[in-house]
Amino acid sequence: MLAIAANDGVVRARQVARTLAQQCRLSLVEQTKLVTAASELARNTLVYGGGGTMTASLVDERGRRGVRLVFADQGPGIPDVDLALTDGWTSGSGMGLGLSGSKRLVDDFVLESAPGRGTTVTITKWGR
Amino acid sequence: MTERVPVLQIGQILLVSIQTDLDDQAVVHLQDDLTARIVGTGADGVVIDISAVEIVDSFVGRMLATIASLSLLLDAQTVVVGMRPAVAITLVELGLSLGGVRTALTLEMGLKVLERSRVLRQGPSQELAESGLSDEDGVRADPAGQ
């Protein structure tokens, strides 16, 4: 488990994601997509969640191997998840592409959040 | 711990080559440094070499777009060179088209882009006429268009 408490946590999240993606033998394009999604979600954890963690693992399910990354924080949560997942919607000064874009970049994307209860985003990228 | 990316000046051009995985603070510094250097040097061109960059996320993408439009306001043209194919594919899927950012495949082609916009502004220079640089081949304006 990796702490995301400052900017260097976002950099380390990218490095860990890259290492696992290589271990899983993802193609270069798939690696790049996973690392980019990790970067977006780690930054959200830091900026909006007030810091949190990334838990990274290789997973085996139904004969498939994949990389799973779980971003968790105890921050304010997301009041309207559908709105937050809309391309271009931001509550701050971002471009509103982090959540919606990451969702497109990975195979599985699960966002759990409730006001006052923090946010957890779980993404998985499967190898072939 | 935040590092600063060196900004090199070659004649009228500022050259930045991003060689490491920058944290967000370093990205903001780079944007500020470049803006100050454009003003301080009167440079008319900026080349940002991202051939060593493994991912461009929304933060870095926004920095590139901001520098491109800021530099225009300061009478300088920015070209982003060397974007890796995997990065371009990912950027498009992320939803960032970087429409306002000039790109070129290589540093050499990027310099040609700048030379050409200088010609458009000032009329042909002696060197250009002698070097026989053409204004075609291999230069594209949009990474999404590949």
Ligand SMILES: Nc1ncnc2c1ncn2[C@@H]1O[C@H](COP(=O)(O)OP(=O)(O)OP(=O)(O)O)[C@@H](O)[C@H]1O
């Ligand atoms: N971990 C989180 N905790 C609380 N709110 C969040 C969290 N992650 C995202 N959000 C909310 O969802 C919105 C959309 O997030 P998204 O990452 O898509 O865009 P952004 O961060 O605003 O801009 P970008 O990522 O393009 O720079 C954010 O503006 C924020 O309000």
Ligand SMILES: [Mg+2]
């Ligand atoms: Mg974001």
